[in-house]
Amino acid sequence: MSRFTILPDPRRQNEARLTPCAACEVRDLAICGVLNGAEIERVGAIVSNVRVEGGEVIFFEGDDAEHVFNIVAGVVRLFKLMPDGRRQVTGFLYPADFLGLALSATYAYSAEAVTPVRLCRFPRGKLERLLEEIPRLEKRLLGNAANELMVAQDQMLLLGRKTAKERLASFLMHLSSRAERRGETADPIALPMSRTDIADYLGLTIETVSRTFTRLRKDGLIDHADPHVVHVLDRGGLEELAGL
Amino acid sequence: MSRFTILPDPRRQNEARLTPCAACEVRDLAICGVLNGAEIERVGAIVSNVRVEGGEVIFFEGDDAEHVFNIVAGVVRLFKLMPDGRRQVTGFLYPADFLGLALSATYAYSAEAVTPVRLCRFPRGKLERLLEEIPRLEKRLLGNAANELMVAQDQMLLLGRKTAKERLASFLMHLSSRAERRGETADPIALPMSRTDIADYLGLTIETVSRTFTRLRKDGLIDHADPHVVHVLDRGGLEELAGL
DNA sequence: GCGGGATGTTGACCCGAATCAAGGTCGCCG
């Protein structure tokens, strides 16, 4: 019934208790980065560690929003579905990203693991109580939300007004600069998601995504032997196309 | 140089001081709805009343984000521009809506008045200090942001996956239910914005918007003698089309 | 009341991306 496995190995649970949030590998980048030692312990007391296999559901649009999450490792896709199956991917989340903020009682979108994922899970009620006591954390969440809104507006511009080539260039530049911000390499861009995911994110079909990759390659802007690794050959040209 | 006129008539300024935020006509619907008497006075001490003519700029993307605003009366459009002039309208704001939340030092989008507008203007720094002292207000802003994010995701689905007919139906249902929430009539839907605005909001051209209005009319879903007033003939059909 | 600009509608045609269809590549399991 459960959609994820709480780490079942007692040794691991123990390990989680011994090296909790204080030693979290994404702490500084995540919302927890604003917390001091005493505060981080309080957070540690309410979180669970959760694993989800690639392709598995984390939650569905309409589910009771009982938890919020921080991504510790792996990549997650968020999406909305129409009754006839049309899908719009609204975002890809990476380690340190926050997931599940909902005003209403239910989630407004679905979340699935793209790769195997490790999540830090907060019961919503307990987190809300913690927010009362740590205004700095609430401020951090507000900053987060403002940032997500900015990204969402960029995405609306992309979906409403850009051509297929511009969309793909924007997507690649976006991934590249995010990787850089996380301290990873900006040049060979890793694409953990499938062509279908990319298409549903960019408002295109898989065929158009594939053809557009080929066009960018023929134009000398990128190179890719492996469909999931893209080498940037002409960053300036890509940025130009992306509209930056 | 200034893009707006602070009420110049001393009688009015006086009036504003005598009947300030406490008597604000949109107070309950706006973020100020969470404030008590003493708090609202503190807000009243930092706001200015501002008027903007229809078609005038409120701020441009890239401007220093010195103020945030509450809309008291009128309709505002938010949009992003590409270097070649392509425009994406990211939202229409109505009385009681909050405007200008920005994490960065500059606005991430432009705002213009669609109709003549009255704004309540907060210097950003002063509001931030107020937020420190009134956590309830910050919580309200967070709720606001979460809500805007939900709307933004719906809009991404619209822009990425819906047909022209579905987009227009979604738009009309959206306006209608917002009007209802503000206590206005849900049936004759007022469209204060131009076809160009609607097109740039829905990721279409004005011609397609116009043709699609005609199609909805021929399908018996709506009626409109005046292009800025739409009568709903078949709400169920529109909702179905909109995907609800 | 009349002329002109802004806004909206309609028609003819075109084009970029969708659809339909066929292979290609890779990895996994028997």
Add this chain to the structure above:
DNA sequence: CGGCGACCTTGATTCGGGTCAACATCCCGC
């Protein structure tokens, strides 16, 4: 190691919405 299924690429054709163009309507100022 061979076959099957998932995923990606490429080609041929179609189609929804864009572009270009003409015209209608309204409003505003003179």
